[in-house]
Amino acid sequence: MIKTKTITQELIKTFRYCDICEHPAHTQCCKCGKDLCNKCVEHEKDDYDYRGDCYCKSCWDAGKEIREEIAELEAQIDKLNDMWDEKCKNNES
Numbered sequence: 001m002i003k004t005k006t007i008t009q010e011l012i013k014t015f016r017y018c019d020i021c022e023h024p025a026h027t028q029c030c031k032c033g034k035d036l037c038n039k040c041v042e043h044e045k046d047d048y049d050y051r052g053d054c055y056c057k058s059c060w061d062a063g064k065e066i067r068e069e070i071a072e073l074e075a076q077i078d079k080l081n082d083m084w085d086e087k088c089k090n091n092e093s
Contacts, residue, residue, distance in 0.1 A: 017035060017037075018035055018036055018040050020036065020040040021039070021040055023039070026038060027041065029056040029059050030053045030055065031056075031063070032058070036054060036056055040056065040057070041054045042057040042060040042061075043055045043060045
């Protein structure tokens with residue numbers, strides 16, 4: 001025997017809202033994890049080496065001196081890679 005039974009199910013949907021202004025969020029700060037909307041993202045880094053890193057204003061401001069030091073170290077790394085490339089080119093001769 002076949003009987004038909006109606007079963008309903010409650011649908012619960014979760015939405016993320018910006019921790020700063022409470023607008024719908026689209027990303028998170030990669031340092032503190034706050035949910036951020038488009039207008040509360042202070043800086044977004046998106047190039048071929050990285051996924052898009054987003055920062056809230058508080059974390060972006062807190063990292064100013066550290067970002068400057070990182071940039072200096074990256075410049076030194078670039079210089080060392082150039083020196084390595086030059087040594088390899090000289091070895092081919």
